[in-house]
Amino acid sequence: MQDLLFVLLILTGFVFLGSGRMQFGIRTVALQGILLGLIPLLGNLQDLWARLTALAVLSLAIKGMVLPYFLTRAMHKSKALHEDNPFVGFTASMVVGIICLGGSFWIASRLPFIDSSQPKMAVAVSLFIVLVGFFVIISRRKALSQVLGYLVMENGVYIFGVAFAVDVPWLVELGVLLDVFVAVFVMGIVIFHISKSFDHIDTDQLSSLTG
Amino acid sequence: MILILLCLAICTVAGIGAWLTRRSPKLTSALGQGGAVSGAALGMVGAISVMASGIPEGLRCSWSVPFGSCSIELDALSAFFLLPVFLLTGLAAVYGARYLSQPKYASRLGSHWLFFNLLSASMVVVIVARNAILFLMAWEIMALASFFLVTLEHERESVQRAGWIYLISTHLGTAVLFFFFILLGSKSGSLDFDSFQSAGEVIGPQATLLFILALIGFGTKAGIVPVHVWLPEAHPAAPSHISALMSGVMIKTGIYGIVRTLIWLDNPSVEWALTLIGIGGVSGVLGVLLALAQHDLKRLLAYHSVENIGIIFLGLGVGVLGQATGTPILTVLGYGGGLLHVLNHSIFKALLFLGAGNVLHGAHTLNLENTGGLLKRMPWTGTMFLVGAVAICGLPPLNGFVSEFMIYAGAFHAVQSLDAFAAIPSILAILALALIGGLAVACFTKAFGIIFLGQPRSQHASEAHESAAAMRWPMVVLAALCVLIGILAPLSPVMLRPVILQVAPLAALLxxxxxxxxxxxxxxxxxxxxxxxxxxxxxxxxxxxxxTGRARADAVTWDCGYAAPTARMQYTAASFAQPILRLVAGIVRLPKRFTQPKGYFPSAGSFSTETPDVVEREAWAPAFRIVERVLMRFRWIQTGSIHLYILYMAITLIVLLIWKLW
Amino acid sequence: MLNLPSLIPFLIALGTAPLLLGVIQRTKAITAGRQGQPILQPYFDLSKLLRKGAVYSRTTTWVFRAGPLLSLAGLGTALLMVPWGSVPATIAFSGDFVLVLYLLALGRFFTIAAALDTGSSFEGMGASREALFAALTEPIVFAVLITLVRLTGEMSLTNMYQQMSLILRSASGAALILLIVIMFVILLTENSRIPVDDPTTHLELTMIHEVMVLDHGGPDLAFILYGSALKLWIFSALLAGLILPVYTGNLLLDGLAFLSGMFGISVAVGVVESVMARLRLLLVPHMLIGTTAIAAVCIYLTLG
Structure with missing residues (x-):
């Protein structure tokens, strides 16, 4: 069952790479957040169930609802409805995604400290999601896309954390969530202000600010 | 063995004879052609008899050259590689004699036949040589002879350029080979191949280095990406039968070298298989993509040689994978498929190049956009070309399918039985083959469809004529072989058995x-x-x-109600390939020249694309520019004064003397 | 390898393949609230076309006439090797799927050549697009086969599909679901259905497969229509075996389960055609590469 979730997560990664519509991207990231929330619940709960459930509910609420709502508002305000002219095309992005997927599975199979008890799949998927987020941040122009890329990257880190949930104190987890929330908040404000003063949010135009 | 020696003697003598009688076109042509054909026939008998008996025949005598010895041997592997050499030498000679009978070639017949026969003889020596010095000498003669054949029409600037690129790249490859043989010789203590064979343990950790050197050195001749750049230049420049000979067999000597190296180096690893399959996949896919972008038929075919060398590498990779994991069926299918594809590619590629020659001869153009409808005017050439096109796409029931099927089957066996790490190369091989297959169909429907079907797009094409019988029946022979190998497919493992046993030391029972x-x-x-x-x-x-008995009408093609369509409104080669090329625009760039029509009554507008080789433009050209810049600093040495040059020599000699005496 | 009773499924397939087309069209009609044509309409069309004469363009050569023949012959032979789910195919051998796919490719080669033979730019355009889509689907189909070989450990279609019921019990359910999605996309692409191509469109510029056969008429067109029915059957059969991995051992039951799966798929195709619009042409490669990504996930799942 957990495998199915991981597969769905990979697919959201590809959907995210292959689409240029912001609304769609936000929804994909939201879906990814919801899926993430479900992962710990479907795993081996043992005596950690209370902690994990709390974590899941919190992440569902923040990543599945609060952030998407906030981002949608930012999108409408900045009028950045579509990623118009990315550095790497959407089809090519998916090809890059396939290569990233291969690479992350390869790395996961080579990492020495993973014993058979931890799901290898989780490590591979988390690496893949991090790479996807990273790639989107590099290859897209709009600031909103980059915020989304950042969120996806953070989701990847979260999966990695869940895979090793036993070793990670939950305060750290909470800290990560909070961190993201604040980061997105700040970025949202920045986007809003950039769009207000320059009429567009193409980050590659920021270099024109330098003297 | 004696037959092979006889063949060598006949070829050399006939070549020199042809050159001496160059004043009389008739005589020189007869000598050159006769020598090549009779030599090839004799050699063919010799090679087939060794293939049949399976007993290697050898000849070893000493030679005064340091480290050299005049060792030659005809074993199963050599005999197998000699088959296409003799076949194509004979057919190309027959075709070439007719092809060159136009007056503009009259003054060049002598040198042509000299180098043609030398090329054939040197290829034979390369394949039977059992000493590194002898091998490298033959290798060099082969390179030079083919260089002079490529530059037969040396007054054309494009031919000169092609000749230089070929000469430089082949020598860079040879330089790597020198290094390879010296390293191998220093390990095994002798430059005889026999000692390499038993040197497996001595080489040890340097095996991978040797493997890489062999890949670069032999790969340059074979035309793998990224050292393929000479192929698309040299093939269009050469006369068609020379292209057929070079693309059909000369580049296969590179494959021969790599297979020989695999025999010498023990214990191949999965990484080697991955390397071979990686190179094969990249060469195959890039080759077919670049082929798709070409408008010149011979350039298109040259890129397809890159693609097919890639397929051969995929087969060899699967074979190595079988050796590395100890799975006999993989070894048999991989090497079997790869080697059979060597033979198959020789046949259909030569067939296609001869077809291109007929198109050039009949329609005076090789530009796809100026042809069209040639099947009606050149029914023989067109039909034979179609056979070659179906065969090169690897479609059943022709020979290309047999070898590709063996590679597929081997790779699928690997997917079925090996663990994850070892299965990855085979998965890549399957996916590469599938992609290549799909793109090859696109490319050859384009080549055949645009040239031979539809309506003629130019005056020349509408006045095209069929070629003479001597230029047709070599194609018929080759096309018949394509069909025959396809139908007699179950016999091919029998033929390949001794070769595979030689390449991979396996228990005969397995x-x-x-x-x-x-x-x-x-x-x-x-x-x-x-x-x-x-x-x-x-x-x-x-x-x-x-x-029967029903109405059968002839009409115009459905024109959607437009009453005055012209032949120029047909889909062109460029437009046919555009959707695919647009998709890979990141890899295969298509620089465009576009003049937009202006105003309400535009007078002129034009649009054209070209396809420079991506590897040449993005990698080699900058690299050579850097080399040039560095070397320019040493220009002061070149003063042009003969005295100074003598001084350099003297200094060199003295330095050497002191160094030796120290 | 070849025994006479095993010919029965083949013969039934030959007979019922056009019915699939009828079912699709009927489904579309019902979803649109129309009465629709009789479900046997494809048969009526075929028999009408077979009774007609022929018109050939003066531009064409024998290649044009060979196209429909070779393409149908290839499809008919390929059908021999396609199993009915767990009911074995007439011919099965190790690596038979490669031959099946290459037979289809052979047919495609000559269909494209025949289209170019007319010298019409419409048909050239269709041919070009067909070549593109085929080149993109080929690796996906092989990726599916890699996954199946890896999951079942078998090398022929018949054996693979007999093992399918066992897979369901093992832990590779996720891969199976993905395979079904991929195969459905391949089915739509290879058979030129919406959202890739619209078989009912009336504008030459927007057609892909249909525009390639514009100049064929009479018996030739009948061969082409029948060929496309067989092609639909082949890809539906490969999909039906994945959707309903039933293996009771009773040939009759298995066969019935398979047939119900086949018609279920036709209904699904009809529904998709009713609710979706055709994709913009440039988006089709995008979709196919997305499918390749899913296929890559499938392969990785079997490697782990």
Whole structure:
């Protein structure tokens, strides 16, 4: 069952790479957040169930609802409805995604400290999601896309954390969530202000600010 | 063996004879052609007899050259590689004699036949040589002879450029080979191949280095990406039968070298298989993509050589994978498929190049956009070209399918039985083959469809004529071989058995087991294909009976109501390939020149694209520019004064003397 | 290898393949609230076309006439090797799927050549697009086969599909679901259905497969229509075996389960055609590469 979730997560990664519509991207990231929330619940709960459930509910609420709502508002305000002219095309992005997927599975199979008890799949998927987020941040122009890329990257880190949930104190987890929330908040404000003063949010135009 | 020696002697003597009699075109042509054909026929008998008996024949005598010895041997592997050499030498000679009978070649016949015969003889020596010095000498003669053949029409600037690129790249490859043989020789203590054979343990950790050197050195001749750049330049420049000979067999000497190296180096690893498959996949896919972008038929075919070398590498990779993991069926299918593809590619590629020659001869152009409708005017050439096109796409029931099927089957066996790490190369091989297959169909429907079907797009094309019989029947022979190898597919493992046993030291029993399995499969495939042919015949008969006595009208093509279509409105080669090329625009750039029509009554507008080689432009050209810049600093040495040059020599000699005496 | 009773499924397939087309069209009609044509309409069309004469363009050569024959012959032979789910195919051998796919490719080669033979730019355009889509689907189909070989450990279609019921019990359910999605996309692409191509469109510029056969008429067109029915059957059969991996051992039951799966798929195709619009042409490669990504996930799942 957990495998199915991981597969769905990979697919959201590809959907995210292959689409240029912001609304769609936000929804994909939201879906990814919801899926993430479900992962710990479907795993081996043992005596950690209370902690994990709390974590899941919190992440569902923040990543599945609060952030998407906030981002949608930012999108409408900045009028950045579509990623118009990315550095790497959407089809090519998916090809890059396939290569990233291969690479992350390869790395996961080579990492020495993973014993058979931890799901290898989780490590591979988390690496893949991090790479996807990273790639989107590099290859897209709009600031909103980059915020989304950042969120996806953070989701990847979260999966990695869940895979090793036993070793990670939950305060750290909470800290990560909070961190993201604040980061997105700040970025949202920045986007809003950039769009207000320059009429567009193409980050590659920021270099024109330098003297 | 004696037959091979006789063949060498005849070729050399006939070549020199042809050059001496160059004043009389008739005599020189007869000598050159006769020598090549009779030599090839004798050699063919020799090679086939060794293939049949399986007993290697050798000749070893000493030679005064340091480290050299005049060792030659004809074993199964050599005999197998000699088959296409002799076949194509003979056919190309017959074709070439007719092709060159135009007056503009009259003054060049002497040198042509000299180098033609030398090229054939040197290829034979390369394949039978058993000493590194002898091998490298023959290798160099082969390179030079083919250089002079490529530059036969040396007054054309494009030909000069092509000649230089070829000369430079082949020598860079040879330089790497020197290093390879010196390293190998220093390990094994002698430059005789026999000592390499037993040097497996001595080499040890340096095996991978040697493997890489061999890949670069031999790969340059074979034309793998990224050292393929000479192929698309040299093939269009050379006369068609020379292109056929070079693309059909000369580049296969590179494959021969790599297979020989694999025999010498023990214990191949999965990483080697991955390397071979990686190179094969990249060469195959990039080759076919670049081929798709070409408008010149011969350049297109040259890029397809890159693609097919890639397929051969995929086969060899699967074979190495079998050796590395100890799975006999993979070894048999991989090497079997790869080697059979060597033979197959020689046949259909030569067929296609001869077809290109006929197109050039009949329609005076090789530009796809100026041709069209040639099937009606050149029915023989067109039909034979179609056979070659179907064969090169690897479609059943022709020979290309047999070898590709063996590689597929081997790779799928690997997917089925190996663990994840070892299965990855085979998965890549399958996906690469599938992609290549799909793109090859696109490319050859384009080549055949645009040239031979539809309506003529130019004056020349509408006045095209069929070629003379001597330029047709070599094509017929090759096309018949394509069909024959396809139909006799179950026999191919029998033919390949001694070769595979030589390449991979396997227990004969295991090989026989795998062989029997493949033979049954191939027999079933041939049965199914016969059924398919039967079905097609049935449908043909049914349509004929249905249509008898009914209205059959000839009309114009559906023109959507537009009354005055012209031939120039047809889909062109460029437009046919555009959707695919647009998709890979990141890899294969298509610089465009576009003049937009202006105003309400535009007078002129034009649009054209070209396809420079991406590797040449993005990698080699900058690299050579840097080399040039560095070397320019040493220009002050070149003063042009002869005294100074003598001084340099003297200094060098003295330095050497002191160094030796120290 | 070849025994007479195993010919029965083949013969039934030959007979019922056009019915699939009828079911699709009927489904579309019902979803649109129309009465629709009789479900046997494809048969009526075929028999009408077979009774007609022929018109050939003066530009064409024998290649044009060979196209429909070779393509149908290839499809008919390929059908021999396609199993009915767990009911074995007439011919099965190790690596038979490669031959099946290459027979289809052979047919495609000559269909494209026949289209170019007319010298019409419409048909050239269709041919070009067909070549593109085929080149993109080929690796996906092989990726599916890699996954199946890896999951079942078998090398022929018949054996693979007999093992399918066992897979369901093992832990590779996720891969199976993905395979079904991929195969459905391949089915739509290879058979030129919406959203890739619209078989009912009336504008030449927007057609892909249909525009390639514009100049064929009479018996030739009948061969082509029948061929496309067989092609639909082949890809539906490969999909039906994945959707309903039933293996009772009773040939009759298995066969019935398979047939119900086949018609279920036709209904699904009809529904998709009713609710979706055709994709913009440039988006089709995008979709196919997305499918390749899913296929890559499938392969990785079997490697782990």
């Amino acid at each position: 090989v026989s087991d795998s062989m029997a399995q493949i033979q049954t499969t191939l027999a079933v495939i041939v049965g199914v294909m016969l059924l398919c042919a039967l079905l097609a015949a049935l449908l043909l008969w049914r349509r004929r009976t249905k249509l």
